[in-house]
Amino acid sequence: MxxxxxxxxxxxxxxxxxxxxxxxxxxxxxxxxxxxxxxxxxxxxxxxxxxxxxxxxxxxxxxxxxxxxxxxxxxxxxxxxxxxxxxxxxxxxxxxxxxxxxxxxxxxxxxxxxxxxxxxxxxxxxxxxxxxxxxxxxxxxxxxxxxxxxxxxxxxxxxxxxxxxxxxxxxxxxxxxxxxxxxxxxxxxxxxxxxxxxxxxxxxxxxxxxxxxxxxxxxxxxxLHLVESHLTLNIPEHVSFAFDPAADADLRFENDIEERNFTPIDPHQVFGYTRVARPISITDTDGHDVTDDIMRVEEGKIYLNNTLMPAMLTRDKLVVRQDCLCHLLQDYLAHEVEL
Ligand SMILES: [Zn+2]
CATH class of the missing domain: 3.40.630.10 (Zn peptidases)
Structure with missing residues (x-):
């Protein structure tokens, strides 16, 4: 049919x-x-x-x-x-x-x-x-x-x-x-x-x-700056989150987080704040969990292990729950060279 x-x-x-x-x-x-x-x-x-x-x-x-x-x-x-x-x-x-x-x-x-x-x-x-x-x-x-x-x-x-x-x-x-x-x-x-x-x-x-x-x-x-979208960040259902570092929530981000879309975040910049061990889950394009390879938590602060660019970061909580928090991009060219 x-x-x-x-x-x-x-x-x-x-x-x-x-x-x-x-x-x-x-x-x-x-x-x-x-x-x-x-x-x-x-x-x-x-x-x-x-x-x-x-x-x-x-x-x-x-x-x-x-x-x-x-x-x-x-x-x-x-x-x-x-x-x-x-x-x-x-x-x-x-x-x-x-x-x-x-x-x-x-x-x-x-x-x-x-x-x-x-x-x-x-x-x-x-x-x-x-x-x-x-x-x-x-x-x-x-x-x-x-x-x-x-x-x-x-x-x-x-x-x-x-x-x-x-x-x-x-x-x-x-x-x-x-x-x-x-x-x-x-x-x-x-x-x-x-x-x-x-x-x-x-x-x-x-x-x-x-x-x-x-x-x-x-x-x-x-x-043309060609980038590749290969990682998706989700917030597990049981983790509460807020776009205010001072909020009473498991996972907190800066209020202006959407400004970071398409801006590289290096391994020393704070991506977010947390009071739980695994506040975010990260999957690659094959659906494998790669959270521990990509990010780390140190003294309540979340860092990325490599320089990556977020895309589609949104403060819309419904979208975060239904779709994802964001994707992480890397240069397509850099990827080609690695091959
Ligand atoms: Zn569409």
Missing amino acids: IEKFDRLHGLPDGFFDISTANIRTLFPNPTLIQLDGKDPNFLFISILLHGNEYTGLKVMQRVLAEHAQDLPRSILLFIGNVRAAEQGRRFLPGQVDFNRCWPGHTLESSPTSQMMQRVIEIAHGLPLFAAIDIHNNTGKNPHYACITDPTLENQNLAARFNRVGMVYNHRGVCTMAFNGICPAATLECGVPGDPKGIEHACRFLDDMLTLDELPHTKPTRHA
Whole structure:
């Protein structure tokens, strides 16, 4: 069984007026829209794979309004989890995560993964210029592009969005399904609806609509600082925490902890304070517990053993409990040299 999705050729009336709250009046199901432009090499764009991350909708409304009469390049637009979007949720109970079930995923086959399989088959049947998946995240982070395959084309694609880019390899993400087919990147555009994130992604897409080809030369370190996300920090359920060093809690952080995103923390800088022996658990990309390799506790202070950069640090306690406290990044280049 395959999840029902709709296919349109051209934008439906009312596209520029909808918000996520009423999106299903226009798109009752996930929808794939073909828009013909001057250059027949398609830009595949996916939005709302996570229903609460609505920057992508705003971006497409603005970009398509600007180019309504004269689209420089054809677009294949996939509008993903409309049911979750309607309710402002990442995904709904009983649904699978719409950005973990694309070809290459390791989950059991589901109607949603079959739908993604079909969307990819349709996309692969067209001449493709690049594939862009638009997302938001939590906490105070720079805008950055994620690539799953650090080819030179993908590095150049990431560099056109920002000078910091990330290599990641979550199985079943949309971007990974385009590896070997066309350049592909996920855009992280700050918190949902952030006007700067919308503006930034609009400028990037304008560039993608008019660019002839991506360079095949390696971007300089100044043009792209490529980092890798390989560690996830979680706070165990029984550990209480606060963003106030003076609070009565097992684990405490400075109030301005979000300012430390994408800032290196060396082995002598205090990461946090604790009154328990194991206040944090750290797992690598294979899910192995590597807590003791990565951090140490000395006299109630938490230190990292190596210089690493946190990303997606958030003070949102619900997100910390449901997702994680943060990820730790290292330079992708440094990792390559180690190999
Ligand atoms: Zn997302």
